[in-house]
Amino acid sequence: MRAGRSIALTTARDAVETEIGFTRTVAGLNLIVSDLAPHIALLAQGALLTVEVCVLALAGAVVVGAAIAMMRASGSRLLRGIATVYVDIFRNIPFLVQLFFFYYGLPELGIYVDAFATGVLALSIAGGAFASDVIRSGILAIDPGIVEAAQVYGLSRRTTFLKIVMPIALRLSVRPLGSVLINLILTSSILSTITLNELTGSAKIVASQTFRPFEVYAVLLLAYASLTYLLSIAIARFHRRLNRGVLEAV
Amino acid sequence: MRYADFGPHDIVLLLNGLGVSLTLFLTTSLVGVVLGALLAVVRYYRVLVARELVTFVTEMLKNSPVLVQLFLVFFGIPALFKIDVTPFEAAFFTLALNTAAFVYVIVVSAVESIDREQIEAGRVFGLTRWQVLRHVIAPQAVAFATGPLTALLVNQLQVTSLISVIGVVDLTKVGDILNMRTLKPFIVWTVVGVLYYLAAKIIALAGGFVERRLTAHSAWKGL
Structure with a gap:
């Protein structure tokens, strides 16, 4: 305390902090809760924005990923080349650089x-590169007999692909696509750098208003970790449910 | 407009930034790999509680955004302990721990890929635990882990771009500065992107080379 007191004489900011440090030891966790309580609304708004961005970006990533996966599985050399280059570029350049490029x-x-649209766009494009790998391996995992059966029934290539191949491939891809979603959630925190106040962005505001960055960011870290953990459990369940019949084969 | 154009000095600036990025990447990767491997060895020796603690911390590090970890270390820790932390120190600490968390998982699965019988056979032959670790487990685990480790390192190189947010003048920050000065985002970010891309490709190539060397004994040699 003595060292704390001498610092307190020099700057006002430290005085406040010393006092907070003292009461903190007295009140403990309660204080963190009561201190953060007025800002819960702001954080919730940020969390909602994160969810919106991630849901839209996931949809975008699946669409882009399916298109790229189709190109990579196609017979045309040019299309395969374009798809390979696309994946290579967007997987090997930092997302932050991609984001600034678009922004x-x-x-x-x-x-x-x-910023919202830019963020969703950038996340969809980058996520699409990862989703395409997942969907492609889903396509490759399909038993050739299924495709042959569809051909024998006289279904067109288009119908075979859209009604037979894609539903199975996407169903098989639920769990790995879930990891893509979790990655999107973690990556979406980077959108705070282009002035989008999603969860991390709003936490930044709260940290600067309360002067308690450690508590705010520690809570934020726990929130992200528990959110993604629960999500991964839910996805694993969903995957098992959707693939009840084929699970042994996969 | 006179000072807004690109000049030869900008190349030096970009290379400086690349140097900072690569330095941090190489040092944190080295520390991260060593630390992660050590943590995995702790698991092998079954120290009380250490295993649960390590699992918890690594899961936290793996499942939260690196940006938040950086903020916690750069803004949070100085405020809590009243110490000065430079952006570079915060970046180094965070990236090293983050890499260690991922390396830990890779090494653990590499060790688990080795048959129990081999370890038991080694013990029966009278090797000590350390000798088993050094001569039976390590050579195979390293060969097994090289592939995932290369993928991780390529990823970690990209993660270093985030340190520009807390003020380290790395390649991305240099790009930011040039972007603000020249107002030519396409050129600036393309050049920055190409530099990152080339660095990532070199890492991937080196990793592939090492992996081929380490797995040469089991490679298909033809009939």
Whole structure:
């Protein structure tokens, strides 16, 4: 306490902190709760924004991923090449660089979209590269006999792909797509750098308002970890449920 | 406009940034790999409670955004313990721990990929636990882990870009500075992206080379 007191004489900020440090030991966890309570609404708003971004980005990533997976499985050499280059580029360049490319680059092209749209777009494109791998291995895991049976029935290539191959491939991909979603959730925190106040962005605001960055970020870390943990359990259950019949084969 | 154009100095700036990124990447990877492997060995020796503790911490590190971890270390820890932490120190600490968490999982699964019989046989032959670890487990586990480890390192290189957010002047931060000055986002971010891409490719190539060497004994040699 003595060292704390001498610091307190020098700066006002430290004085406040010393006092907080003292009461903190007295009140313990209660204080963290009561201190953060007024800001719960803001954090909840941020969390909601994170959920919105991630759900939209997941949908985007699955669409992009399915398209890329189709190209990679196609007979055309050109399409295969384009798809391979796409995946290679977006997996080997940091997401932050990709995000800045779109955030600063799109207005140059005369496309004025807000941070939310830019974030969803960038996440969909990057997530698509990862989702395409997952969906592709889902396609490759399909028993050739199923496709042959569809051909024998006289279904067109298009119908075979959209009604037979894709449903099975996507069903088999639920669990790995879940890991893509969890990755998207973790990556979406980077959107706070382009002024989008999702969960991490709003936590930044709370940390600077309360002067208690450690508690705020520790809670945030726990929140992310428990959220993704629960989500991974739910996804594993969903995957087992959807693939009841084929689980032994996979 | 005179000072807004690209100049030869910018190349030096970019290379400086790349140097900072690569330095941090290499040092944190080294520390992370050693630390992660040590933690996995602790698991092998079955120290009381250590296993649960390590599992909890690594799961936390793996399942939360690196950005939040960086904020916790850079903004949180100095406020709590009243110490000064430079952006570089915070970045080093966070990235090393983060890498260690992922390395731990890779090493544990690599060790588990080895048949129990081999360990038992080694013990029966009178090797000590350390000798089993050094001569039976380690050579096979390293060969097994090289592939996933390379993928991890390529990923960790990209993760280093996040340290620009807490003010380390790495390649991404240099890109940010150039972007603000020249107002030519396409050129700047393309160049930055290409540099990251090349670095990632070199890591992947090196990893592939090491993996081929280590698994040469089991490679298909033809008929």
